[in-house]
Amino acid sequence: MSDEEIRVGVFVCDCGSNIAAFVNVPEVVEYSKGLKNVVFADEGKWSCSVDALASMQESIKEHNLNRVVIASCTPRTHEPVFKATVKEAGLNPYLLEFVSIREQVSWVHMKEPEAATEKAKDLVKMGVAKAILLEEGEEIRLPVGTDCMIIGGGLAGMTAALNIAEQGFNAYIVEKQPKLGGILNRVSNVSHDHIDMPAADIVKAKTDLIEANPNITAYTSTEIESVNGYIGNYKVVLNSNGETVNLDISTVIVATGMREIEPEGMFQYGNDPRVVTQLQLEERLRNSEFGIRNSESEIKNVVIINCVGSKNEERGCCAIGCPVSVKNALAIKKVNKDINVHILYRDLSMVKDEQIHLQAAKAAGVKFLRFPDDRYPEVTKEDGNLSVSVNDLLLGSEYKLRPDLLVLTVGFTGDETIDAIRGHLKISTNKEGFFQERHIKLGPLDFPADGVALCGCAKNPKTLKETCEEGIGAAMRAAIPMKNGFIEAEGIVADIDLTNCDSCSICWKRCPYGAIKVNENKEPEVIKALCKGCGLCAADCPKECITIVHYSDEQLLAQVEAALEENPEKKILGFVCHWCALGGVDMAGVSRLQYPPNGRLIRVMCSARVPTKLIERAYELGAAGVLVAGCEFPTCHYITGNYACESRIKRAKKRLAKKGYNADNLWLTWCSAADGPKFANVMRDMVKELGLG
Amino acid sequence: MNDSILIIGAGVAGINAALNAASYGKKVYLLDDTPSIGGMMARLDKTFPTNDCSICIEAPQMYEVDNHPNIEILSNTEVRRLKKGDGDFKVRLVQKARFIDEEKCTGCGACMEACPVSIPDEMDGRIFGNRKLVFMPFPQAVPNVAVIDPDCRFGKMRENGACVGGCVVDCSQCRECPIALCVKACQKEGKDAVRLWQSNKNINVDVKSIIVATGIMDDIPAEGLHGYKVCENVITNMEFERLMNAGGPTAGQIIRPSDRKHAHKIAWLQCAGRGLEHGVPYCSKVCCMIAAKQTIITKEHDASVETSIFYNDLKAYGKGMWGFYEKAAEAGIRYVRARPYDVFEDPETKNVFIRYEELETGELRKEEFDLLVLSTGLVPSDRNKRLAKILKIDLDKFGFFKEEDPIMAPLETKVKGIYLCGGATGPIDISESVVQATAASMKAVL
Incomplete structure (x- = not known):
């Protein structure tokens, strides 16, 4: 490609009158024709219309174009359309550069047609400068087989395994206990809506299905020795009952469950056998041992204290304590309706059908007493008997209860294997001891690394129904690449040239996706199919070994230089991330918010892509100011890119100051995709502060 | 054999079900009875407990749906009839006229x-x-x-x-x-896309399975409840959400309906309408976190605004949510355990007075605010009844779609091949909707 003559075609869209009414489009077209390597430029009334796309394809063929610049609306909505068009014309879609002159120009500088036209010309020039350096790209595929390992044989893991196996894929369950079932093996009954079922029946139903399924292998009494590799290529070593088992695995589902926290030293727990946890009560109910207490007299008074060790500085809401306490209170009443049951609580909110149980419990005579958040009940022993004194918030008076069974509703934490598994799979956990999903809202069953799914109580405590749903969902997440037989990454990926690499480890440690692996010679290697193209590694590499295809340093530099070729002292050079900041820019455009036309924006996929040296170069060239705009915290399409950007900009400011530049002219802003007003204000403020207005 | 999937409802649940099923290789018809996909989430400002910007995270998914070769979006479209065939469903849809030629319109405005x-x-x-x-x-x-x-x-x-x-x-x-x-x-503009005499269009699709993802509605309070529609400066939490949204009608200015002046003292009333005869009988679980979010964002807009939350039970049920509540408390948001008695307005200033019983002391108090936000719950969509009838599936006693066996076969209805997810099943948050959508898509492709 490099030997070939570069022939750029520029297509400038009128967008009806949306662009043409405020930007002198014929002038921009004429200007484009004079730019280096441009052999063709044309105006289109509606470049995205079917006929215009067809004529664009003809022009590409007729003029032998090998680079295309589109100057029109916004890449956020229309890039796929134009990519498909140039592809159909026989051109590699990565040879297309998109310039936004509607959202960034005509809609926001409606009262300044001359300045708008000048800005449009500059943006086209920047686009052409980058286009000249564009290289062919391609989607990268990594083969993925059909073997899935499920870590944890509780309800989530069993459900996931059954769904994986039903598709004809192989499921390998790894369970450290001698039998499947997880925490359900200790639970008495499960209720939802009007259904009440012994937990043992649920485990048996699932276990029977698993045993009957030839696609599932369950390794019980088994622990993981090591896991190496990545999606499609995991090598797993298990220790199964003392024997070593080697597995080649394509995907992994983490379903390690949770355990109850021991309330050691709280409310006489550990001090008196009559003080038990909710799960210990479940075991008694399950084994029909409820009425038997040290073979002494029958239990007559039960007190349940909720929120034990929860909802304080250390831990949050245990999530299931309220419905579980109500369910177990009802179960006790079922054993003997004459037993007095008191539930002492802080907040009691029962969602949808849980309300049914609350009403049933009240009807069965279960007493509810609310204590203040900062005054938990006190439990003492008087003459060998338990005594609970509680302040009733509603009545404002102190009560004494004398239970012969005190049940503590305590919180949960992740399984004790969580740290080991985190190390094996290089995934993260939170401070409460649970695994941390990729995105709390839209990536609830994924980890950042492809091919590793998460489900059940290993993520956070949840009800049985929710656990089943997550098990099924996680099976889907793991199944998609197995069904396709591959995963595919966009052509925007990192590429490492090892010539100057000194194995400093920054790139492989900072990659949010674990896409950079290191070999025995300490040489980093990009697993391209795992790379999302954020460019954090390239910007941070001290030796500048890393290139991001389609967003290389040279390409970005060409844009910077083109932008600042003329009148740099009047211009603000901006780097905006594709996902949020550009969304904010587009929103300002759609809302027709008018702001000064001094900005020249360069799109990067992530604010973490912007290297210090480009900022410095803009200063050298005399830019009035530099703006870097990324996603608002905590949003980042690349998980932590904006954090990396923030710390880099701090360093950049120091460096600029050292070199004698005014570091205050470097602005950093976080802008959501809904916040058009914010972006417009930043431009106004910059123009004012930099004395451009 | 035909193995395509019809997804009814294109909010965040429908979108995620569609993306999963389409990535799995199945043809998906994604239907919504409004003119755009996106659902309720597209109208929100932020999402709890991280304050992620809602449209920032949803829009990329919406564009992905739009560009996915396996997904056909049917906007402004309703289900009219369903016939169960041999292992598939024959569905008659009607696309309501939008009086615009969808092929020609470029959205130029x-x-x-x-x-x-x-x-x-x-x-x-x-x-x-x-x-x-x-x-x-x-x-x-x-x-x-x-x-x-x-x-x-x-x-x-x-x-x-x-x-x-x-x-x-x-x-x-x-x-x-x-x-x-x-x-x-x-x-x-050279487009000629307006078609004022466009008629409704019948569309027939044959599908193997159907996912019901019709979502949920915010409860609109009865007139007069806590002064709603009687006092000018009483609005719902959804209206407040739109008010604080930079992409909303006031570009994020938190101003009062009565005089367009910035509100400096705002109260939230939790569980508004809950437990009343015609109200919501259950805890909708998200409203506590919505109030925490709205107060935190209000404080971010202007730290001098005084914010109070009147509540009874605090629901901070999920991951990161207790920390979010603590963040609100640290930001100086006043939490008052209280039971409201009466809301009335000053006829001149249009300020809102709340009379309430403070639960901790039992004292009756009166307090004045610039703006009162009613945290109303989530209720079933008013279209559920009709759709249930067409699909021949059941609703539960609240009006949500009913799962036949929520424990052993969650998200399944009594008709094999019809699955549920998201707000169609009950009060739910975004991440739970995404989980259910992913699970429903698994069931639908099997």
Whole structure:
């Protein structure tokens, strides 16, 4: 490609009158024709219309174009359309550069047609400068087989395994206990809506299905020795009952469950056998041992204290304590309706059908007493008997209860294997001891690394129904690449040239996706199919070994230089991330918010892509100011890119100051995709502060 | 064999079900009865407990749906009839006319600028939101195509100043409307996409399975409940959400309906409408976190605004949510355990007074606020009944779609091949919706 003559075609869209009414489009077209390597430029009334796309394809063929610049609306909505068009014309879609002159120009500088036209010309020039350096790209595929390992044989893991196996894929369950079932093996009954079922029946139903399924292998009494590799290529070593088992695995589902926290030293727990946890009560109910207490007299008074060790500085809401306490209170009443049951609580909110149980419990005579958040009940022993004194918030008076069974509703934490598994799979956990999903809202069953799914109580405590749903969902997440037989990454990926690499480890440690692996010679290697193209590694590499295809340093530099070729002292050079900041820019455009036309924006996929040296170069060239705009915290399409950007900009400011530049002219802003007003204000403020207005 | 999937409802649940099933290789029809996909999430400002910007995270998914070769979006479309065949469903859909040629419209907005009539928007009407008779549902709408209010035709909007006002020709005879300003504007742009006499379109699809993802609605309080619609400065939490949204009708300005002045002292009333005879009988679980979010964001807009939350039980049920509540408390938000008795307004200042019993002390107090936000719950969609009848599946006693066996076969209905996810099943948050959507898509492709 490099030997070939570069022939750029520029297509400038009128967008009806949306662009043409405020930007002198014929002038921009004429200007484009004079730019280096441009052999063709044309105006289109509606470049995205079917006929215009067809004529664009003809022009590409007729003029032998090998680079295309589109100057029109916004890449956020229309890039796929134009990519498909140039592809159909026989051109590699990565040879297309998109310039936004509607959202960034005509809609926001409606009262300044001359300045708008000048800005449009500059943006086209920047686009052409980058286009000249564009290289062919391609989607990268990594083969993925059909073997899935499920870590944890509780309800989530069993459900996931059954769904994986039903598709004809192989499921390998790894369970450290001698039998499947997880925490359900200790639970008495499960209720939802009007259904009440012994937990043992649920485990048996699932276990029977698993045993009957030839696609599932369950390794019980088994622990993981090591896991190496990545999606499609995991090598797993298990220790199964003392024997070593080697597995080649394509995907992994983490379903390690949770355990109850021991309330050691709280409310006489550990001090008196009559003080038990909710799960210990479940075991008694399950084994029909409820009425038997040290073979002494029958239990007559039960007190349940909720929120034990929860909802304080250390831990949050245990999530299931309220419905579980109500369910177990009802179960006790079922054993003997004459037993007095008191539930002492802080907040009691029962969602949808849980309300049914609350009403049933009240009807069965279960007493509810609310204590203040900062005054938990006190439990003492008087003459060998338990005594609970509680302040009733509603009545404002102190009560004494004398239970012969005190049940503590305590919180949960992740399984004790969580740290080991985190190390094996290089995934993260939170401070409460649970695994941390990729995105709390839209990536609830994924980890950042492809091919590793998460489900059940290993993520956070949840009800049985929710656990089943997550098990099924996680099976889907793991199944998609197995069904396709591959995963595919966009052509925007990192590429490492090892010539100057000194194995400093920054790139492989900072990659949010674990896409950079290191070999025995300490040489980093990009697993391209795992790379999302954020460019954090390239910007941070001290030796500048890393290139991001389609967003290389040279390409970005060409844009910077083109932008600042003329009148740099009047211009603000901006780097905006594709996902949020550009969304904010587009929103300002759609809302027709008018702001000064001094900005020249360069799109990067992530604010973490912007290297210090480009900022410095803009200063050298005399830019009035530099703006870097990324996603608002905590949003980042690349998980932590904006954090990396923030710390880099701090360093950049120091460096600029050292070199004698005014570091205050470097602005950093976080802008959501809904916040058009914010972006417009930043431009106004910059123009004012930099004395451009 | 036909193994395509119909997804009814294109909010965050429908979108995620569609993306999963389509990535798995299945053909998906993604249907929504409104003109754009996106659902409730597209209207929110932020999402708890991280304060992620809602549209920032949803819009990329919406564009992905739009560009996915396996997904066909059917906006403005309803299900009319369903016939169960041999292992599949034959479904009759009707695409309601949007009076715009979807192929030709580029969403440029020339028609909207030309339209002389501005009326209160359905969602944001009480908080200054207006729209034209030809409008875009919201800026990031997918498909990015305008829609025309059917009331605009037949001269129904004449008294509002519609451009066809002076025409004496009987509309039903003419069927051209060359004088309409939107038609002219569109022609001037060279598109000619306005089709004022477009009719509804029947569409037949054969599918192997159906996912019901019709979502949930915010409860609109009865008139007079805690002063709603009686006191000018009493709004719902959804209206407040739109008010604080930079992409909303006031561009994020938190101003009062009565005088457009910035509110400096705002109260939230939790569980508004809960437990009443005609109210919501259950805890909707998300409202506590919504209030925490709204107060935190209000404080971020202007730290001097005083914010109080009147509540009974605090629901901080999920991951990161207790920390979020603590963040609100640290930001100086006042939490008061209270039971409200009465809400009334000062006839001159239009300030709102709340009379309440403080639970900790039992004392009766009266307090004055600039603005009162009613944290109302989530209720089943009013269209559930009709759809359940067409699909021959059941609703539960609250009006949500019923799962036959929520424990052993969650998300399944009594009809094999029809699955549920998201708000169709009950009060739910975004991440739980995504989980259910992913699970429902697994069931649908099997």
